[in-house]
Amino acid sequence: MKLGCSRFLLSFHVLACLSAIWVLATADVPAAHRPGCQAKCGEVDIPVPFGIGEQCALHNGFNLNCTSINGATKPFSGDFEVTKISVPDGKAWMNTTTISWQCYSESTGGMTHYKGWADFTGTPFWISEVDNKIFVIGCNTLAYMMGSSYLIGCKSTCDDTLMDGTCSGAGCCQVDVPTGVRFYNGNFDQSYNNTEIWHYSRCSYMVLMEKAAFNFRTSYVGSTVFYNAYNGTVPLVLNWRAGRLTCDEAQKNMSSYACVSGHSACVNTTGDKPGYRCTCSDGYEGNPYIQNGCQDIDECLQNATICGSGMCENTAGHYTCSCRRGKNWTNGNCQSRFPVMPVVGTTVGLVALVIALACACMIQERRKLQKMKRDYFRQHGGLILFDEMRSKQGISFKIFTEEELQEATNRFSEQQVLGQGGYGTVYKGILEGNVEVAVKRCKTADEQQKKEFGKEMLILSEVNHRNIVKLLGCCLEVEVPMLVYEFVPNGTLFQLIHGNHGLRISLATRLGIAHESADALSYLHSSASTPILHGDVKSSNILLDRDNKAKVADFGASILAPTDKSQFITLVHGTCGYLDPEYMQTNLLTDKSDVYSFGVVLLELLMAKLPFNFDPDVPAHEKSLSMMFTYAMKDNKLDQILDAEIKDGDNIEIIEEIAELAMRCLEMCGDNRPSMKEVAEKLDSLRKVMQHPSVQRNPEEMECLLGEPSSTASSTITSAEYFSIEKKAVNGLQSGR
Incomplete structure (x- = not known):
């Protein structure tokens, strides 16, 4: 293996620090607790910010109960047993009831079910996406978990040979946990595992648990061995935070600031909500949540050979190495002194050699970087795109460099983030000339999509409609291409409808937004040079300009989405409440899938309610906005579900017409739905009638x-x-x- 140039330049520094870093990483730091508070519960250390009883915990979220069960004392957080707490890592291990199962019952002749769960909403905890995974066990089993902005799961089959220790689709499949999840509830798709296969696969399971604790066994398939092996509970790793504010905000009120030890530091936690936790500064160890909890590490005492043959002296947060008289500290060891002139000559020569090597390395690294960028550019079809752009004069499309977009977005700073979705993150950028743009960094793309990317960009660049966000260009010299759109300043339709802004939205404004959005989708389906399916129609993908004119965004999402049918079947992504039920059954995206999703947007405009309600106490027919609407229409109770702001006797006929149009869009069978062109024409006629009563x-x-x-x-x-x-x-x- 060759040593890279950048490693060469840092080698001396790295060699000097390796031993100290290893000692810090492997040190067994005892738990710290408050005086008068219980330091342990059974075999588990209880460090601050945790505590047995409210008076010993940092706040109520860290309050644990020490309970005796069958003669053994164990700590509990709510209903879950706590088995380990790590202050340096900000993690806690708990035994949870996250095993979901369905089994065939011979007594009833049908399937019985249990949904495992874990709910950490309103607590300092959230599920670690690094340490846990979702596992599905069984034959012909499709299971999933869902939240407010995701639906994720996988399908396991028994078509191939099952092997112990292998969880890749045969009897067992696995999928990563989304970031920032606080609630888990397992679900099974009943159209897959059913009573026809009970004789060889009586039970199926879905579990969210620590991935290091799971090891697949073929005996788990079709029996209760898996459930019995864990006695109904499985280990789960949780991240935790000390408070809900960022470090900058928390430090403004030192009376409630949790990092009370000297030589402690504040770290912002990652995830969907801000927060912070505390850690000891470099060179210190202990508990930063108590006074004087972070103590200096005596590197000299922990590692007697850290200075080789020299003398080690511990300093605050570090250490120094020195030599006895007559020797100098050189290259990490003590060496005899040489006459001054040879030493100077050797030093000058070494410096010149290092400078020459550094320059050579910089040139080599720059060439490697340029070659890598050229390879990415060709891989993404950049040459084809250039040729097509030259042949089509007047096309307003630009190929940006990575440096241009980094400068425009302040190196993709978190402060520039406009939003995040299933396909990537969108940043606000300012190009040369103070041109505001939105830069989308996509997450992944497979090899086939990379080859077709240049052609797809050319198709999207020709999309030109007043109600569609304009694609201005792209960057192809990176591993996953980036897209550059025009910037739309007034937020999303979702924020307008559901935001707590105190604004009254008239029926005329809602009808105008609906018509303009439908006109844009009709253009994509029917008038673009190559038909384009949106694939993710929802109110958060409809942007509004300063005059509340609609602009449909993210219309290229399907270009970067998986196109292989098996990928759609094994891993289902979407937005709850908007998904076409026919698409969920067939895994085939059509123009009528966009029509269904637009029908849900019409319901949001009429009812001002979220498309899906996750409250477990809400009746089943009221969880989905489309189901609630359908029941109300059948019972002739439309007026009872309308938004109070648009209940106007003068416009009731227009509202009824919009409701009837929404019913047609929400037909279960796609063939019975109107086209987006018909929808746009109907809304246009209603808009004209309203403008001229x-x-x-x-x-x-x-x-x-x-x-x-x-x-x-x-x-x-x-x-x-x-x-x-x-x-x-x-x-x-x-x-x-």
């Missing part, structure tokens, strides 16, 4: 609609009379008139 019709047209002499039908009519005439005409056509 008094409609003037020519005599011949009115006579055709009413079946009456033109002298009767030539007057000006109101919008309510217009809808009455329209329905009368439709009924006449249906009856053969």
